[in-house]
Amino acid sequence: MRKKIAVLPGDGIGPEVTKQAVKVLDAIARRFGHNFVYEEGLVGAAAIDATGNPFPDATEAICQQSDAILFGAIGDPKYDNDPKAKVRPEQGLLAMRKKLGLFANVRPVKSYKALLPISPLKEEIIDGTDFVVFRELTSGIYFGQPRGRSEDGKSAFDTCNYSSDEIIRIARLAFDAARNRNKKVTLVDKANVLATSRLWRETVQELAQEYPDITLDFMFVDNAAMKIIQNPRDFDVVLTENMFGDIITDEASVIAGSLGMLPSASIGTQQSLFEPIHGSYPQAAGKNIANPFGAILSAAMLLEYSFKLIEEANTIKEAVLQAMDEGFVTEDINKKTALSTEEVGDKVVGFI
Amino acid sequence: MRKKIAVLPGDGIGPEVTKQAVKVLDAIARRFGHNFVYEEGLVGAAAIDATGNPFPDATEAICQQSDAILFGAIGDPKYDNDPKAKVRPEQGLLAMRKKLGLFANVRPVKSYKALLPISPLKEEIIDGTDFVVFRELTSGIYFGQPRGRSEDGKSAFDTCNYSSDEIIRIARLAFDAARNRNKKVTLVDKANVLATSRLWRETVQELAQEYPDITLDFMFVDNAAMKIIQNPRDFDVVLTENMFGDIITDEASVIAGSLGMLPSASIGTQQSLFEPIHGSYPQAAGKNIANPFGAILSAAMLLEYSFKLIEEANTIKEAVLQAMDEGFVTEDINKKTALSTEEVGDKVVGFI
Ligand SMILES: CC(C)[C@H](C(=O)O)[C@@H](O)C(=O)O
Ligand SMILES: CC(C)[C@H](C(=O)O)[C@@H](O)C(=O)O
Numbered sequence: 107m108r109k110k111i112a113v114l115p116g117d118g119i120g121p122e123v124t125k126q127a128v129k130v131l132d133a134i135a136r137r138f139g140h141n142f143v144y145e146e147g148l149v150g151a152a153a154i155d156a157t158g159n160p161f162p163d164a165t166e167a168i169c170q171q172s173d174a175i176l177f178g179a180i181g182d183p184k185y186d187n188d189p190k191a192k193v194r195p196e197q198g199l200l201a202m203r204k205k206l207g208l209f210a211n212v213r214p215v216k217s218y219k220a221l222l223p224i225s226p227l228k229e230e231i232i233d234g235t236d237f238v239v240f241r242e243l244t245s246g247i248y249f250g251q252p253r254g255r256s257e258d259g260k261s262a263f264d265t266c267n268y269s270s271d272e273i274i275r276i277a278r279l280a281f282d283a284a285r286n287r288n289k290k291v292t293l294v295d296k297a298n299v300l301a302t303s304r305l306w307r308e309t310v311q312e313l314a315q316e317y318p319d320i321t322l323d324f325m326f327v328d329n330a331a332m333k334i335i336q337n338p339r340d341f342d343v344v345l346t347e348n349m350f351g352d353i354i355t356d357e358a359s360v361i362a363g364s365l366g367m368l369p370s371a372s373i374g375t376q377q378s379l380f381e382p383i384h385g386s387y388p389q390a391a392g393k394n395i396a397n398p399f400g401a402i403l404s405a406a407m408l409l410e411y412s413f414k415l416i417e418e419a420n421t422i423k424e425a426v427l428q429a430m431d432e433g434f435v436t437e438d439i440n441k442k443t444a445l446s447t448e449e450v451g452d453k454v455v456g457f458i
Numbered sequence: 459m460r461k462k463i464a465v466l467p468g469d470g471i472g473p474e475v476t477k478q479a480v481k482v483l484d485a486i487a488r489r490f491g492h493n494f495v496y497e498e499g500l501v502g503a504a505a506i507d508a509t510g511n512p513f514p515d516a517t518e519a520i521c522q523q524s525d526a527i528l529f530g531a532i533g534d535p536k537y538d539n540d541p542k543a544k545v546r547p548e549q550g551l552l553a554m555r556k557k558l559g560l561f562a563n564v565r566p567v568k569s570y571k572a573l574l575p576i577s578p579l580k581e582e583i584i585d586g587t588d589f590v591v592f593r594e595l596t597s598g599i600y601f602g603q604p605r606g607r608s609e610d611g612k613s614a615f616d617t618c619n620y621s622s623d624e625i626i627r628i629a630r631l632a633f634d635a636a637r638n639r640n641k642k643v644t645l646v647d648k649a650n651v652l653a654t655s656r657l658w659r660e661t662v663q664e665l666a667q668e669y670p671d672i673t674l675d676f677m678f679v680d681n682a683a684m685k686i687i688q689n690p691r692d693f694d695v696v697l698t699e700n701m702f703g704d705i706i707t708d709e710a711s712v713i714a715g716s717l718g719m720l721p722s723a724s725i726g727t728q729q730s731l732f733e734p735i736h737g738s739y740p741q742a743a744g745k746n747i748a749n750p751f752g753a754i755l756s757a758a759m760l761l762e763y764s765f766k767l768i769e770e771a772n773t774i775k776e777a778v779l780q781a782m783d784e785g786f787v788t789e790d791i792n793k794k795t796a797l798s799t800e801e802v803g804d805k806v807v808g809f810i
Contacts, residue, residue, distance in 0.1 A: 181650075196650040226583045226688050247599070247618065253653045262657035263619035266599065270612045296701075298533075298548040301605045305614035331709035332717070335687060336578050349648070353705055357683035365684070 108141040109413060112172035112377075114165065117150040117195060118386025119396035119447075120178025126398035126451030127176060127405040130425075133458040134409070134418050145172065149202065150195040150386070151182035160198025166205055169377065174412035175206075176405060177381035183388050203243050207375035210276045211241040212283075212407075213355045213368065213383060215338070220430040221363035224439060227335065232361050237341035238287070239358065240280040241351025243372055245272045246302070248348045268302045268347065273309040279373060280345040281317045290321045290342035294330045294350055306347060327354070334358050359383055364438045366397025369404035371411050378412050380404040394446040397436040399426055402454055425457035460493040461765060464524035464729075466517065469502040469547060470738025471748035471799075472530025478750035478803030479528060479757040482777075485810040486761065486770050497524065501554065502547040502738070503534035512550025518557055521729065526764035527558075528757060529733035535740050555595050559727035562628045563593040564635075564759075565707045565720065565735060567690070572782040573715035576791060579687065584713050589693035590639070591710065592632040593703025595724055597624045598654070600700045620654045620699065625661040631725060632697040633669045642673045642694035646682040646702055658699060679706070686710050711735055716790045718749025721756035723763050730764050732756040746798040749788040751778055754806055777809035 113128060115121035128144060135142045147165035154160050160180070169175050180199045202208070217225070217235040225232055250265030284291050293310050295303035307324060314322040325333065327350045333340065334354060338361050346354065359365050365384045372379040382400025390396045403426060410419035429435065434453040437444035445453070465480060467473035480496060487494045499517035506512050512532070521527050532551045554560070569577070569587040577584055602617030636643050645662050647655035659676060666674040677685065679702045685692065686706060690713050698706065711717050717736045724731040734752025742748045755778060762771035781787065786805040789796035797805070 194650060200651070226579055228578055228580055231578045247616075248651055250615065255653060255657070260623075261619060261621040262653040263602065263617060264599075264652045264654050265615060265617055267613060267615040296704075298546060299552070299600055300616045301607060301614040302616050305607070328704045328708035331683070331705045332712050335709065335712045349701075350705075352648075352680045353683045353702075356680040357687065357709060360684050360687045 107413065107415070108143070109173045110143050110145065110171065111408070112169045112175040113144045113146045114149045114175065114177045115146070116178040116180045116386065117152055117182050118179050118388045118391040119384070120150075120180070120386055122392070122394065122447050123382060123396050123398045123401035124176060124178040126447060126454070127401040129451050130402050130422060130454055130458065131405050133455045134421065137421070137458055138415075138418050149177070150180035150198050151185065153198060154193055154195060158193065160193060160195050161201040161205070169202075169206055172377055174377055174408050175379040176408060177379050178401065179381070179384065179386040181386040181388070200248060203372065204249060206377070206379065207244065208372035208379055209242065209244045209272070209375065210279050210373040211243045211351065211355070212238060212279075212371040212373060213241065213358075214238045215358045215361055215368070217361055218363070218367065218430060221367065221439060225361060225363035227361060231336070232338055235338040235361055237338070237344060238283060239344040239346065239351060239355050240276055240283070241346055241355055242272065242276050242348045246348035266300070266302050266349070268305055270305060270309045273306055274313055277310050277313050277345060280343050281313065281320055284320045284343040285317070288342040289319055290323070292341060292344050293322065293324050294327050294344055294346040294354065295324065296327050296350070297324070298326060302347065310345065330354055331357060355383070364397060365400070366436065366438050367399050367403070369400055369407050371404070371407045373411070380408040394448055395437055395444070396447050397438050398447050398451050402426060402451070421458055422454070425454045428457045429453045459765065459767070460495070461525045462495050462497065462523065463760070464521045464527040465496045465498045466501045466527065466529045467498070468530040468532045468738065469504055469534050470531050470740045470743040471736070472502070472532070472738055474744075474746065474799050475734060475748050475750045475753035476528060476530040478799060478806070479753040481803050482754050482774060482806055482810065483757050485807045486773065489773070489810055490767070490770050501529070502532035502550050503537065505550060506545055506547060510545065512545060512547050513553040513557070521554070521558055524729055526729055526760050527731040528760060529731050530753065531733070531736065531738040533738040533740070552600060555724065556601060558729070558731065559596065560724035560731055561594065561596045561624070561727065562631050562725040563595045563703065563707070564631075564723040564725060565591045565593065565710075567591065567710045567713055567720070569713055570715070570719065570782060573719065573791060577713060577715035579713060583688070584690055587690040587713055589690070589696060590635060591696040591698065591703060591707050592628055592635070593698055593707055594624065594628050594700050598700030618652070618654050618701070620657055622657060622661045625658055626665055629662050629665050629697060632695050633665065633672055636672045636695040637669075640694040641671055642675070644682075644693060644696050645674065645676050646679050646696055646698040646706065647676065648679050648702070649676070650678060654699065662697065682706055683709060707735065716749060717752070718788065718790050719751050719755070721752055721759050723756070723759045725763070732760040746800055747789055747796070748799050749790050750799050750803050754778060754803070773810055774806070777806045780809045781805045
């Protein structure tokens with residue numbers, strides 16, 4: 107199989123971990139006789155520094171000409187505490203999502219045996235956790251208009267909006283995923299307060315009639331924020347809007363014990379994008395200590411979702427499990443015997 | 459001291475737990491020679507059933523003529539999954555907040571030694587946790603206009619807005635509270651995405667100059683949702699807007715091990731309101747099994763915040779701790795030796 111992959115390393119630890127993911131993809135290509143061609147693009151603070159634009163047109167073109175996109179991370183603290191900064195790296199991320207139509211962020215949440223001791227949650231609570239969150243990614247309060255300041259600057263406003271088409275599009279993916287899992291979808295919303303949430307409930311309830319084999323239930327977001335910690339095993343497929351998804355996916359990521367473990371897919375109307383969820387983690391940048399598993403498992407999701415290369419994807423997942431079992435991990439998982447980012451990448455390649 | 463207290467038991471377990479709180483207030487009145495006069499009002503589903511209005515004018519009048527308000531809970535499942543219900547009990551809660559100007563919800567989050575075994579979090583993570591969340595309660599996306607549906611019904615919208623005055627008002631309370639605590643305020647927002655969050659940052663940053671003894675830091679809400687579970691001891695005073703506060707206070711409530719433990723205050727422009735955070739918990743209603751500590755500790759907050767009766771408030775807190783130490787608790791804390799709601803209330807009264 108010959109495929110073009112856009113590679114956007116981005117900021118912070120993005121470049122280091124993306125490099126390991128590419129190494130792993132190369133190993134897969136060698137073993138299974140595929141041909142992956144990479145093209146790199148600038149994004150985030152790196153792109154602002156070089157071009158003034160966090161998602162330059164050239165990068166957009168590279169993405170559009172690719173079959174899938176491998177992404178590192180975006181964000182630089184020098185922009186965070188400056189409320190007046192005109193261009194922020196995150197705008198690149200949002201522009202990218204919007205322009206590429208990446209409407210569904212898919213985040214598996216899993217407990218790993220080897221990580222149970224480092225989770226802040228008790229083992230008996232999390233052991234066996236296995237759910238997946240579908241977060242809407244191109245609408246809601248992230249993009250709604252109008253947004254901004256009043257003329258005197260003394261008040262500010264944001265708009266959350268959703269159309270039923272936007273809801274149906276991602277809800278279908280969630281129901282389809284539930285079919286291959288435990289057949290349960292939980293819609294997380296705030297229908298007791300928000301008009302948009304009531305549209306979500308109505309729309310999803312209606313769509314559910316096409317999926318009589320799937321159980322649909324509803325949960326208010328505040329309640330979900332509790333239940334995810336109290337009974338993470340109760341979830342199968344979680345479906346939610348953009349802002350709530352941002353919060354509960356990050357919350358859920360704590361279950362695994364290390365943020366560095368978790369991959370994600372952002373499903374697009376044309377091509378999809380794959381990234382570890384950990385963000386740019388600037389404190390670790392350039393130190394060769396960041397956990398590359400999230401990026402490597404994102405490459406596995408890329409093979410599975412975009413190229414339907416299931417065996418290849420599983421080979422990567424097994425190699426990661428093996429590396430973990432043999433203790434070949436970075437310092438976030440085991441301080442005492444930690445390997446470097448590069449070394450862990452090499453071990454995974456070795457197992458492939 | 460002679461004081462008028464409005465009592466709004468509300469729905470579900472609200473009446474049962476509120477009754478215990480009143481019993482405890484009576485015991486305090488007897489012991490310290492105060493005179494508390496109660497007036498009951500209808501609210502929530504109970505009020506809809508009786509009057510068609512979840513926050514009737516008569517109830518508003520009772521509140522306005524009182525020195526403080528003791529509140530139970532609101533919510534009935536028969537309204538939850540009906541997206542077209544015209545009147546919902548929660549509207550009573552929101553109307554009450556708005557009409558009484560309850561602009562700041564204050565929620566202490568504490569770990570209790572006796573509850574460490576039942577928390578889903580590991581003891582070494584939560585032992586010693588002691589922070590307080592200040593959640594804005596009368597603005598943001600809960601109340602912003604416009605909100606509703608497009609004409610064809612196929613899209614919906616909500617508006618989040620904030621004025622700097624609304625922000626300053628609650629931020630002052632948070633900074634003042636930090637002065638009596640560990641002198642740290644953490645503003646939780648989404649300033650990398652929302653215009654309203656950037657106004658919060660700007661406004662709070664400016665106000666902080668009046669509090670040079672207080673450390674102010676900023677945290678994105680997604681990150682906060684992780685950190686609250688990973689390092690709850692790192693927080694002192696958390697300040698946030700309405701929707702984010704709804705989510706992270708409920709998330710944080712899991713730390714204690716039982717939702718039934720936690721009290722809250724909603725500070726008003728005239729009088730303030732005090733309620734356990736647990737909600738109406740309909741499954742337990744009428745069974746005499748609900749944990750009354752949250753309601754009882756809310757009564758303690760009432761004495762402290764509204765009447766400045768510090769010794770009296772501490773007497774209640776100590777009585778609750780003693781009841782817990784001696785194992786006089788409801789089934790959420792100890793299934794095997796559980797007492798009833800009434801019995802636990804009586805034990806606390808006994809210790810006073
Ligand atoms: C960086 C930020 C804009 C982004 C978001 O809020 O979507 C991030 O938190 C994420 O979840 O990918
Ligand atoms: C019932 C609901 C409207 C309410 C809220 O969202 O504020 C509740 O969750 C709370 O936190 O008091």
